[in-house]
Every structure is written in structure tokens, then in C-alpha cells.
Amino acid sequence: MLKLLIVKTSSLGDVIHNLPIIADIRAHYPDIEIDWLVEASFADIPKLHPAVNQVIPVALRRWRNALFNRKTWQEIGKVKRQLAQQHYDIVLDTQSLLKSALLTCFTHGNKHGFDKNSAREPLASFFYDTTHQVSRSQQAVALNRALAAKAFHYPTPSTLPDYGIRPSTQLDLSFDAPYLNAPYIVGLHGTSRDSKLWPTAHWINLGQKLAEQQLNLILPWASAAELQRAQDIANALKNATVLPKLSIAQLASVISKAQTAIGVDTGLSHLAAALNIPTIAIYTDTNPELTGVSAGAYAPAVNLGNIQKPPSVAEVFQAFIMLPRKP
Numbered sequence: 001m002l003k004l005l006i007v008k009t010s011s012l013g014d015v016i017h018n019l020p021i022i023a024d025i026r027a028h029y030p031d032i033e034i035d036w037l038v039e040a041s042f043a044d045i046p047k048l049h050p051a052v053n054q055v056i057p058v059a060l061r062r063w064r065n066a067l068f069n070r071k072t073w074q075e076i077g078k079v080k081r082q083l084a085q086q087h088y089d090i091v092l093d094t095q096s097l098l099k100s101a102l103l104t105c106f107t108h109g110n111k112h113g114f115d116k117n118s119a120r121e122p123l124a125s126f127f128y129d130t131t132h133q134v135s136r137s138q139q140a141v142a143l144n145r146a147l148a149a150k151a152f153h154y155p156t157p158s159t160l161p162d163y164g165i166r167p168s169t170q171l172d173l174s175f176d177a178p179y180l181n182a183p184y185i186v187g188l189h190g191t192s193r194d195s196k197l198w199p200t201a202h203w204i205n206l207g208q209k210l211a212e213q214q215l216n217l218i219l220p221w222a223s224a225a226e227l228q229r230a231q232d233i234a235n236a237l238k239n240a241t242v243l244p245k246l247s248i249a250q251l252a253s254v255i256s257k258a259q260t261a262i263g264v265d266t267g268l269s270h271l272a273a274a275l276n277i278p279t280i281a282i283y284t285d286t287n288p289e290l291t292g293v294s295a296g297a298y299a300p301a302v303n304l305g306n307i308q309k310p311p312s313v314a315e316v317f318q319a320f321i322m323l324p325r326k327p
Contacts, residue, residue, distance in 0.1 A: 002032045003086070005107060006046075007093040007100050009058060010039040012248070012267025013291070015046070016274050017140040018094050020161030020296075021148035022051050028154045035086070037103060044248035045271075048165035056082060060099055080106045092151050093128065094144050096120045101127035112151040141294040160297040163274035167256040168249060179241050184216040185320075186255050186272070187240075188263025189233065190226035195285035196265045198310060200229055204236045205313045206262070211239040218243060218258070220251055220268070259325040262316065269293050273301045278323045284310035300324065 004025065008018040015038060025032060033053050036046040040057035047055050058079055066072045088109030093100050096114040101124035104111045115131035116122040125131050132150040134143060141161050149156040189203055207217045217240040219230040227242070234240040243254065251268065252275060255261060261272030261279045265286050273279045273293045279301040281293040288303035295301035302319045304311035 002029055002089045003109075004032055004034045005056075005083075005086070005088045005091045005109065006034065006036045007091065007103055008036070008038065008095050009060060009100055009103070010042060010095075012042050012045070013270045014095070014140070015039075015042045016163070016267065016270040017294070018144050019045070019049060019163040019165060019274060020141055021092075021094070021144050022049060023162040023164050024145055024154075024157050025148055025152055026051060028152060035088075037083075042248070044252070045165070048167060048249070048252060050166060051164065058103065083107050090151060092148065093124070094147055096124050098124050100124065104128070112147075114147060137290075139289070139294055140291050161294060162297045163276075165252070165274055167252040167275065179216060180218070180254065180257060182216055183214070183259055184218045184257075185210055186218045186220070186258040186261045186263075186277075187233070188261060188266055188268045188272070189219060189229055190221055190223065190268075191264045191266040193285065196283075198264050198282050198284060200232050202313050202316075203233045206316060207233060207237040207240050209313070209317050211237065215239065215259070216241060218254065220246060220254070259327075260320060260323060262320065265291075273299065277326055280304065280316060280319050280323065282311055282316060284308070299326070 008015055034051055035054040035056060036052050037056045038046055040059050043055050043057045046052045063072045083106045091104050091107045091109040091111045093104055093113040096119035098121050104127055111128045112130045113128040115133045116125040118134045118136055119125045132147055134146045146156045210217055219233060219240060220243045221227040221230045230242040234242045255272050255277060256275045258277055261277045263269035264282045269279060269281045270293055273296055276296055276298040278299050279293055281303045283305035285307060287306055292303040293301045300323060304315055304319060
């Protein structure tokens with residue numbers, strides 16, 4: 001039995017973009033055993049994939065801010081010992097950053113990654129035993145699938161990606177949510193940069209149009225600023241509800257029951273597509289050509305807007321009307 005360690009630590013969207021390589025690899029090596037090295041804050045994502053055997057969390061973001069803390073080095077030592085106990089046939093670093101390449105030094109196995117002309121940080125390529133040239137002028141999901149194909153010597157897939165994750169049916173949401181029993185749209189309004197936001201007034205206008213369709217708008221949040229925005233939207237509408245703060249696994253469960261997801265340039269929009277929810281992604285400050293939401297094999301996705309070209313409410317609502325909804 002082959003053993004594979006995937007090294008893809010962050011960010012949320014990048015981790016989700018990497019999921020389809022599992023189905024691709026298992027189509028050729030059905031008995032392969034797969035572990036995944038990932039940033040602890042995103043560990044919920046590979047845990048949702050039934051083919052991932054072991055998720056090994058790291059905390060690079062926290063460690064680098066506390067290098068002189070004894071606990072940091074204790075945690076690093078624990079990860080090193082955990083990796084030392086395993087021998088992998090292939091260690092596949094799809095992140096191609098110096099930080100991810102350094103992590104491969106803790107592993108036992110043939111280390112594969114992008115070559116210096118393909119890696120996001122060329123120095124990373126010097127840490128791999130085997131490097132592969134892959135064109136970076138392709139969407140992120142396709143890029144990861146192409147690298148995996150080269151590492152495992154099978155043709156690059158041309159099929160739509162199968163993300164393969166399943167939300168937990170046993171997950172306790174820990175709050176009373178009768179409004180989740182009615183048809184709803186999940187509005188993913190929060191993102192990492194203000195320049196990626198869609199105006200609050202646009203969300204309110206969209207919510208009013210959804211009310212005409214007798215649909216509720218469910219609003220998650222992850223920070224104080226996002227909570228305030230969600231409350232501002234909900235206070236202006238009769239059909240909007242602000243969720244309590246949820247983990248990624250809990251959000252996956254909520255998103256998986258939505259008819260449609262409408263979101264800005266955020267990892268949660270990618271999560272919706274990975275959960276086979278029809279998804280509309282709104283871009284205002286980035287080009288979706290390379291990092292936009294990639295439709296999976298079981299549900300459509302639409303990317304609207306571009307750098308300094310945010311879509312109008314009318315454009316988003318028209319896309320919503322045209323998009324099939326999950327029953």
C-alpha cells in the first residue's frame with residue numbers, strides 16, 4: 001500500500017483548491033493511504049474528506065510570532081516526532097513556499113514539488129527530491145491537479161474536480177436554529193481585505209430581492225467587523241438572520257443545506273463550491289481567472305466582477321435566477 005503525505009498548510013481557499021487531487025490520485029491508486037499536514041486553523045477541511053487517514057496540524061503562523069516561547073518548541077518537537085514515526089512513499093508539497101518546503105525536511109519519503117520556475121517561492125524547490133514543471137498560468141485547482149498527476153505519473157485530468165468532502169451529519173450546532181429549516185441562501189459577506197468587500201447597501205438590496213422570492217438570507221461572521229456588517233444587513237431586512245460564531249466544520253454543515261451560496265472573494269465561497277452548493281462569487285479587487293471559484297463535478301459556480309469592477313446587484317441577482325438551486 002502506498003502512503004502519501006500532502007503538505008498544504010494554508011490558506012482556507014488554497015486548502016480547498018487542493019482537495020480534488022485526492023479523487024484524482026485514488027482513481028489510479030485506490031488503496032493509497034493519505035495523510036495531510038495543514039495549519040491547525042484549517043484542519044477541519046481535510047477532516048471532512050473520508051479518504052484522509054490522518055490530519056497533522058501545525059501552527060506556523062503562531063510559532064513564528066513566538067519563537068522564544070518554550071511551548072512553541074515543544075509543539076514543533078511533537079510534530080517532528082509524529083512525522084518521524086511515518087515513512088511515506090511520496091511527500092507532495094503543493095504549496096511551494098519556503099515555509100512548506102521546510103516542513104518536508106521533517107518527513108521520511110521522496111519529496112515532490114514544483115520546480116524553481118513553477119514554485120511560488122523558487123527557493124522552495126531546492127528542498128524537494130523530485131521537481132516538476134507546471135504552468136502557473138492556470139486556475140489554482142487545475143494547477144494542483146497537474147502537479148499531482150506528474151508526481152504519480154498519470155495523465156493530467158480534464159474532468160471537473162471532485163472535492164470529495166462531506167459535512168458531518170452528527171455535528172451539534174449548539175444553538176437553536178429553526179430558521180435553518182426554511183429555504184435559505186447563505187450570504188458570505190466577510191473577507192480578508194476591505195477592498196474585496198461588496199457594499200453593505202448591495203447586500204441589503206439583494207436581500208430585499210430574495211425576500212420577494214420568499215427566501216431567507218443567512219449571514220455568518222468571524223470577526224467583530226463582520227458581525228457588525230451582518231447586523232447592519234439583518235437590521236434592514238425582515239428575511240435575514242445573523243448566525244452565532246461557528247467553527248469551519250459547523251459552517252460547512254450550515255452551507256451544505258443552503259439552496260445557493262453568494263459570497264465575496266473568501267475561502268468560504270470556495271468551501272460552498274466544494275460542498276456541491278451552486279455558488280456565485282463576487283470579485284471587486286482580484287481577478288478570478290486564476291483563483292476564482294472552480295465549479296465541482298456536481299454543482300455550478302459563477303464568478304462575477306474583476307479588479308475595480310464590482311458586479312451590480314442586478315447582475316448578481318440575474319445570475320442567481322439563472323443558476324439551478326439545490327433542492
